[in-house]
Amino acid sequence: MEFVDEIIETGGPILGTEHIESLRVCMQCGKCTGGCPSGRLTAIRTRKLVLEALLNMRDEVLSSDELWLCTTCYTCYERCPRNVKVTDITRTIRNIAAKEGYLALSHRMASSYVVKTGHAVPINDANKENRKKLGLPEVPPTTHTYKEALQGIQSLVKKTGFDELIGFDWETMNLKE
Amino acid sequence: MKYAYFLGCITPNRYAGIEASTRKVFKEFDIECVEVPGASCCPAPGVFGSFDLKTWLTIAARNLAIAEEQECDMTLTCNGCYGTLQEANHLLQENPHLVEMVNEILAEEGHQYKGTIQVKHCVEILHNVVGLDTIKEHIKKPLDGIKVAVHYGCHFLKPSEVRGQGSSERPRLVDELVDATGAESVDYKDKIVCCGAGGGVRTRDLEKSLLFTLDKVNNANAVGADCILDICAFCHLQMDVGQTELRDKFGKEFENIPILFYTQLLGLAMGFTPDELGINMHQIPMSDKILQI
Numbered sequence: 265m266e267f268v269d270e271i272i273e274t275g276g277p278i279l280g281t282e283h284i285e286s287l288r289v290c291m292q293c294g295k296c297t298g299g300c301p302s303g304r305l306t307a308i309r310t311r312k313l314v315l316e317a318l319l320n321m322r323d324e325v326l327s328s329d330e331l332w333l334c335t336t337c338y339t340c341y342e343r344c345p346r347n348v349k350v351t352d353i354t355r356t357i358r359n360i361a362a363k364e365g366y367l368a369l370s371h372r373m374a375s376s377y378v379v380k381t382g383h384a385v386p387i388n389d390a391n392k393e394n395r396k397k398l399g400l401p402e403v404p405p406t407t408h409t410y411k412e413a414l415q416g417i418q419s420l421v422k423k424t425g426f427d428e429l430i431g432f433d434w435e436t437m438n439l440k441e
Numbered sequence: 442m443k444y445a446y447f448l449g450c451i452t453p454n455r456y457a458g459i460e461a462s463t464r465k466v467f468k469e470f471d472i473e474c475v476e477v478p479g480a481s482c483c484p485a486p487g488v489f490g491s492f493d494l495k496t497w498l499t500i501a502a503r504n505l506a507i508a509e510e511q512e513c514d515m516t517l518t519c520n521g522c523y524g525t526l527q528e529a530n531h532l533l534q535e536n537p538h539l540v541e542m543v544n545e546i547l548a549e550e551g552h553q554y555k556g557t558i559q560v561k562h563c564v565e566i567l568h569n570v571v572g573l574d575t576i577k578e579h580i581k582k583p584l585d586g587i588k589v590a591v592h593y594g595c596h597f598l599k600p601s602e603v604r605g606q607g608s609s610e611r612p613r614l615v616d617e618l619v620d621a622t623g624a625e626s627v628d629y630k631d632k633i634v635c636c637g638a639g640g641g642v643r644t645r646d647l648e649k650s651l652l653f654t655l656d657k658v659n660n661a662n663a664v665g666a667d668c669i670l671d672i673c674a675f676c677h678l679q680m681d682v683g684q685t686e687l688r689d690k691f692g693k694e695f696e697n698i699p700i701l702f703y704t705q706l707l708g709l710a711m712g713f714t715p716d717e718l719g720i721n722m723h724q725i726p727m728s729d730k731i732l733q734i
Contacts, residue, residue, distance in 0.1 A: 274494075275494065278494040278495060278498055278532070278539065279494065279532070280536075301631075301634045301635045301637075301653060302635075302642070302649075302653075305649065305652040305653065305656075306649050306652075332640075332641060332642070332645050332646070333642060333646070333649065334487075334640050334642075335487065335595070335635050335637060335638070335639040335640040335642045335650070335653070336486065336487030336490075336491075336595070336596075336639050336640035337595040337599070337634075337635040337639065337640075338595055338596075338599035338600050338609075339595075339599070339635075341599065341600055342599055342600065342601060342609050342610075349600075351600070354491075355487070355490050355491045355494070356494070358491035358492070359491065359492065359493060359494055362491070362492045362493065367492065368644075368645045370644045370645050371488070371492065371641055371644060371645060374488065374641075374644050375489070375492060378481070378482050378484060378489075378500075382481035382482060383450040383454060383481060383482045384450050384482045384484065384485060384488070384489075385450040385451050385454050385455060385482075386450070386454060387453070387454040388454070391453075391454055391455060391457060394457045394458075394719065394722050395453070395457045397716075398457050398458065398460075398461040398717075398719050399461065400453075400457055400460060400461055400464075404448050404453035404454070404460075405448075405476045405477075405478050405479075405480075406448060406453065406477075406479065406480045406481060407479060407480070407481045408454075409478075409479075410478060410479040412479070412550075413478070413479025413480075413481070413550075414479075414481075415550075416479070416503070416549075416550035416552075417481050417500065417503075419549055419550065420496075420499055420500060420503065420546055420547075420550070421496060423546050423549075424493065424495050424496040424499055424546065425493075425496075426492075426493055426496040429492065429493055429496075430492070
């Protein structure tokens with residue numbers, strides 16, 4: 265299968281097939297790269313990522329660090345004269361990269377906090393103290409308070425296979441390895 | 442008037458002052474905040490949306506379903522949460538096959554996404570529901586002479602075809618809310634540019650993500666702003682904690698600038714004390730000029 269078709273098949277069911285298929289009409293004008301705030305400061309070249317995707321350079325795209333330097337600010341998406349939904353295509357390509365094992369350890373860690381606590385940024389003692397000083401309940405009324413809600417999140421990620429994707433070990437309640 | 446206040450992660454777990462100030466200000470306008478019990482991470486649009494779109498949408502649908510059970514629209518204080526929940530709500534309301542997909546998973550916990558509510562950022566409510574005139578009537582200490590560098594953050598405005606906040610290049614909503622307090626919203630270089638935190642960049646490559654923040658701080662200082670004002674808990678963390686990281690971890694030199702969330706600024710103008718608004722809990726201390734309001 266061509267890489268473009270794989271991208272459309274991955275993102276299409278959630279974000280819309282036409283939406284992701286917009287990738288095909290890119291004319292390589294470079295407006296995406298020109299307006300990219302990350303491109304000013306880092307090695308990401310959005311136009312090049314799109315070109316490589318169109319040229320079926322699957323391995324190069326999926327293994328590149330640049331793929332992960334997009335902050336999803338949507339500037340390219342807003343300004344594209346051909347209405348290529350660049351940011352959502354980037355998110356979709358990252359989904360494929362994640363399945364291929366290219367998730368960074370730091371990203372797997374952040375994901376593991378959601379599986380363990382329901383939150384990517386969980387509460388800690390200093391912030392419990394701050395909450396108390398402000399007259400708020402020490403622990404917020406989220407999965408932090410409701411244990412059955414946390415179990416709900418945990419069974420949800422098992423059903424979608426997110427636990428497998430990030431390599432979560434339910435016995436140690438931590439990442440594998 | 443009541444809204445289900447979706448807290449997310451960073452607001453309640455790192456910047457409780459944002460939560461406290463929003464609850465206090467809303468109360469003054471007779472807006473009741475009800476809880477979204479058992480809510481989780483939204484989950485972050487550029488992070489979890491980048492890892493697995495199905496998991497991202499399903500967790501978002503679960504949070505929306507719990508808010509629906511409270512029988513009112515949802516509000517929130519983070520653009521990441523807004524990005525995810527507003528987008529997920531839009532996708533689900535437009536696509537019955539997605540509703541079927543998420544509900545099959547949510548059924549086990551006894552939730553069902555129905556598509557009955559809207560997701561409204563707290564500043565949308567203040568601007569469009571409360572209104573600038575009513576806000577002005579509640580100002581006890583006009584913030585005359587305070588120069589504010591407004592930082593919109595990306596996911597409040599973009600993608601504009603989904604968010605519906607008007608121009609993503611020259612937005613006005615937050616500037617008008619700032620002007621209503623008596624403070625002055627000043628123009629500065631790259632005002633609508635990203636803080637650098639999103640898309641998993643802060644987590645994966647802290648140094649590069651902070652280069653955005655350093656530019657923000659320098660650009661706001663260059664026009665003599667007294668603070669950077671945001672409407673997003675994640676931008677807030679990036680710009681507040683980020684300044685200490687820039688200095689301590691990466692040896693950058695620059696002038697500190699205080700970071701305020703909109704309801705903290707409004708709270709000061711409405712007569713609440715800095716301590717009531719959690720302003721003294723920030724990493725970057727407030728200037729005397731702001732504390733003496």
